Amino acid sequence: MNKKNWQLDHPLLRVLQHLFFWVLSFILFLAIFKTGPKPATVDYIYTALFQASLFPAVYLNLEFLLPKFGTRKGFLLYALALSLIIILFTWLNYNFFAKWSATIFPDYFFISYFTFKEIAVFFIIYIVITTLLKLSKSWFFVSELQKKLLEKEKQKTALELKALKAQINPHFFFNTLNSIYSMALDKDDRLPGSILQLSDLMRYFLYASKDHFVPLENELAVAENYIALQKIRSGKQLNVEFLKEGEVTDQKIAPLLLITFLENAFKHGAKGSSGNTFIRVDINIEKEKLNFEIENNKGSIDEIEKGEHNGLGLENIKRQLQLLYPGKHQLNIKDQQDRFMVALQLSL
Amino acid sequence: MKKIIFPVFILMVIMPSCVTSLRPLTTYNTAIIDDRIIGTWNSDEQEYTVQKFSESAIYKQLIKELPDTRKAKDQIRTKKEMQDSILYSKSYLIKYKKNKLEYFLFGNLIKLNGQLFMNFTSVDIQPLDSNDDISDAYIDCINTHSIARVQFANSKNIRLDFIDGDFLYRQVKAGRIKIKNETDEMYDTFVITASTNDLQQFILKYGNDDRFFNKENSVTLNRKS
Numbered sequence: 001m002n003k004k005n006w007q008l009d010h011p012l013l014r015v016l017q018h019l020f021f022w023v024l025s026f027i028l029f030l031a032i033f034k035t036g037p038k039p040a041t042v043d044y045i046y047t048a049l050f051q052a053s054l055f056p057a058v059y060l061n062l063e064f065l066l067p068k069f070g071t072r073k074g075f076l077l078y079a080l081a082l083s084l085i086i087i088l089f090t091w092l093n094y095n096f097f098a099k100w101s102a103t104i105f106p107d108y109f110f111i112s113y114f115t116f117k118e119i120a121v122f123f124i125i126y127i128v129i130t131t132l133l134k135l136s137k138s139w140f141f142v143s144e145l146q147k148k149l150l151e152k153e154k155q156k157t158a159l160e161l162k163a164l165k166a167q168i169n170p171h172f173f174f175n176t177l178n179s180i181y182s183m184a185l186d187k188d189d190r191l192p193g194s195i196l197q198l199s200d201l202m203r204y205f206l207y208a209s210k211d212h213f214v215p216l217e218n219e220l221a222v223a224e225n226y227i228a229l230q231k232i233r234s235g236k237q238l239n240v241e242f243l244k245e246g247e248v249t250d251q252k253i254a255p256l257l258l259i260t261f262l263e264n265a266f267k268h269g270a271k272g273s274s275g276n277t278f279i280r281v282d283i284n285i286e287k288e289k290l291n292f293e294i295e296n297n298k299g300s301i302d303e304i305e306k307g308e309h310n311g312l313g314l315e316n317i318k319r320q321l322q323l324l325y326p327g328k329h330q331l332n333i334k335d336q337q338d339r340f341m342v343a344l345q346l347s348l
Numbered sequence: 349m350k351k352i353i354f355p356v357f358i359l360m361v362i363m364p365s366c367v368t369s370l371r372p373l374t375t376y377n378t379a380i381i382d383d384r385i386i387g388t389w390n391s392d393e394q395e396y397t398v399q400k401f402s403e404s405a406i407y408k409q410l411i412k413e414l415p416d417t418r419k420a421k422d423q424i425r426t427k428k429e430m431q432d433s434i435l436y437s438k439s440y441l442i443k444y445k446k447n448k449l450e451y452f453l454f455g456n457l458i459k460l461n462g463q464l465f466m467n468f469t470s471v472d473i474q475p476l477d478s479n480d481d482i483s484d485a486y487i488d489c490i491n492t493h494s495i496a497r498v499q500f501a502n503s504k505n506i507r508l509d510f511i512d513g514d515f516l517y518r519q520v521k522a523g524r525i526k527i528k529n530e531t532d533e534m535y536d537t538f539v540i541t542a543s544t545n546d547l548q549q550f551i552l553k554y555g556n557d558d559r560f561f562n563k564e565n566s567v568t569l570n571r572k573s
Contacts, residue, residue, distance in 0.1 A: 035526050035527065035528055035529070040523030040524075040526070041522075041523040041524065042523055042524055042525060042526045043523075043526060046526055098549065098552070098553060099553065102553060102554070102557075107524060108524050108525075108526075109519060109524060109525040109526065109527070109550075109554060110525070110526040111526075111546065111549040111550055111552075111553050112549065113526075113546065113549075
């Protein structure tokens with residue numbers, strides 16, 4: 001139990017709160033009920049007894065009626081039970097002071113100074129005040145719980161995102177390294193540039209992806225690097241069209257979001273196709289709105305991962321969008337016989 | 349305090365330590381009639397006459413002294429008021445003579461918890477010798493009330509148990525009684541200032557508690573006629 005919980009929940013503190021309330025009420029009552037300028041012994045006794053008569057009605061309401069019937073459905077029953085309790089305890093209070101107290105306190109002389117209606121008003125006021133106090137206390141509890149829940153939800157989301165990002169195909173790196181190895185053997189001129197691109201990509205994957213949001217221009221630069229590396233890795237003739245329009249500076253996006261779509265396109269298209277492969281990427285940015293379209297033809301030989309990993313990338317991206325862009329995104333996927341199209345609209 | 353001393357004095361003649369209240373025990377709606385009280389009564393060689401106020405000479409004199417214009421203008425209202433008013437229709441006039449003075453008291457009966465109580469309030473004092481005039485002393489006095497438990501032993505005896513003022517005052521000083529009051533430390537006296545309703549509530553609860561009615565505060569009246 002943390003410190004905050006201790007402050008609100010601790011039984012000792014609860015007892016002290018109740019004690020404080022009743023002591024305050026006693027002082028107030030005494031000031032109202034006293035006969036002379038200074039309270040006499042009988043005033044203390046009368047006030048204590050009057051206050052004690054309020055206890056059962058107040059606590060019956062707080063501990064039994066309110067928890068059991070204090071719902072919208074049980075309101076009528078609650079109102080009825082509460083009315084009965086008020087009538088019963090008002091009657092008891094009236095008769096106690098008007099008649100019975102003479103037996104218990106034969107040497108102190110007092111009467112019921114209030115009418116039945118006036119006593120009922122006392123009960124109503126005390127029940128209303130204590131109910132409001134309980135409800136406000138409950139509200140603090142609920143608010144505290146909501147905060148905790150929100151915190152847990154945030155932690156859960158962060159963990160989930162971390163896990164989702166970690167699912168970016170690690171094979172990509174191994175395959176790219178293999179391609180670079182081949183290039184090194186062939187003394188290919190593209191080798192230094194490819195190593196640099198891979199280095200940038202890895203840095204981005206390792207560090208930038210830890211943030212919830214990164215500059216859009218970084219994400220696009222990485223996407224271009226990724227395409228370049230994929231071209232090297234595929235070793236086939238690829239027709240990749242990359243169109244970019246609009247102002248990208250000062251815009252932010254969740255990291256690796258677009259890379260996942262690219263990875264998917266390469267997996268389904270370039271990797272699976274025997275020839276005549278194309279991937280078309282069209283990015284349009286308008287006033288904090290990103291329109292992203294990617295289209296690829298589908299390979300005749302499906303080499304992509306089968307079984308439990310099949311479609312994992314897209315499911316991953318859907319979940320990421322739900323977590324990071326709730327109500328701020330629109331994703332359309334068209335899976336046709338020979339081509340695969342994705343259209344994503346994002347409010348940045 | 350001076351204003352209430354004189355009415356208190358009248359009652360003190362009957363009962364030395366009875367309690368006085370600024371408010372009456374009875375109201376128009378709660379006062380009752382019990383004509384068994386009407387008659388001439390003796391107690392310790394003192395004679396008391398009790399009659400309906402509406403049949404008394406004072407009442408007749410009051411009517412007679414009303415200005416003719418008012419009588420004519422307000423005849424119906426005045427008559428009705430006089431019949432209905434607690435002062436006239438539900439009050440008894442108690443007269444007695446002592447020390448060359450004739451004392452007049454109002455008595456109103458009320459039944460609480462099956463027990464009869466009488467609220468006494470002074471009305472007037474007249475010198476038996478017409479040359480004496482004490483009426484000025486009575487001007488500007490606030491009427492106070494005294495309460496007694498009324499018990500009819502039989503048709504010839506009435507016992508009046510006055511509330512014991514000394515007992516009440518002791519309780520007030522000890523902080524044992526919760527009733528509105530004003531104390532006068534200079535004369536060591538007190539007067540009850542509680543409302544009529546509170547007085548009735550007290551009588552309802554403690555009307556049978558003999559501690560409130562000391563024997564010394566009791567008077568037994570024997571019917572003379």
